[in-house]
Amino acid sequence: MSANDIKYLVLHCSASRCNEDYSVEQLRRDHKARGFYDIGYHFYIRKDGTMTQHRMLLEVGAHARPYNRCSIGICYEGGLDEQGKPCNTMTTEQETRLIDLFRNLKILFPKAKIVGHRDLPGTTPKECPCLDAVSWAAHHHLD
Template sequence: MVSIISRSAWGARPPRSRSTTTWSRRVEVTVHYSQGPTTQTPRQIQDYHMDSNGWADIGYNFLVDNQGNAYEGRGWLVIGAHAAPRNTEGIGVCFIGRDGDATSAAKRTIRALYDDANHRAGRTLAQKGHRDINPTSCPGDDLYAWVKSGMPVDGEPPPDTPPWPGVYLRYPPITRHSSVTTWQSRMRYRGWRITVDGAYGPKSKNVCVQFQREKRLLVDGIVGPQTWRATWEAPITP
């Protein structure tokens, strides 16, 4: 779980109104940037949204600064005002800063919020940048490329290499491993029905076999270099 700085801790104003949704209607996490300096505070962003935009509250569900601190905006199930017409479907997470400002710490926290959302929803949500929904430059080229690459964090294998040196994902599994979770999440994101549990069991192998047939790869049920790379090929339409 992510440690989140509460609204009261950052001095949030009370909302003028609020509408809620359910986890069954949440299907995606949408990443934004504030397009302002990293010194912005959530309260400054809230003041702008409420006083200049006339919104009921700060628009985002969560915000993240470049130290990796997470701030509660509207929260998990309050409908935001960040990416119409998909505010009910999407959880908006805003990085406080401009294009290129996002640190590894900030990305780790955004990813942690995404993982937490998946846990709460009980399924894998789509990963989106604001520009996937509206004609905008948000969340900047750097964060957008990171989102479309699957939100990788430190310690995860890059998409153009085998899962880890000398060992491929196969059944029977050697052990639970973050590489398995990464592959399962990616396959789930591509639309395959697969459980994301970090264990490469018979169901994961079956998905791998079907995927290899679809991509006309060697059908062996093993996620080796070719299958791993194919998992990350664009385009991906959740």
């Protein structure tokens, strides 16, 4: 995969409840149980804003088949309210970190579009990332 191949910066949520922790270790275990060799996202952002990288930027991810070869996957912890319903649960710390990450990625991949997993046709139907990523990016002048 080359920098020219990157067409999308795909936002995901972990589909975990806002009042529960979903650690990197849990994410790794769940992804390995799905047959991935490790976490499929390139980046994971915890509720406190801590960000970890799990794939090299130009390494093919495992997060939005059939778009894995032309995208970078970013996941924020959360996406479900306390009752388990889809909801934008992003904390201020997550949002700050995500804005900074997207700004840096847009420097590297200026033609890439910021989208949510649910915005990609042909992927498994989901609510993910439980917010309108395209409008969110426009609101923050990231598009």
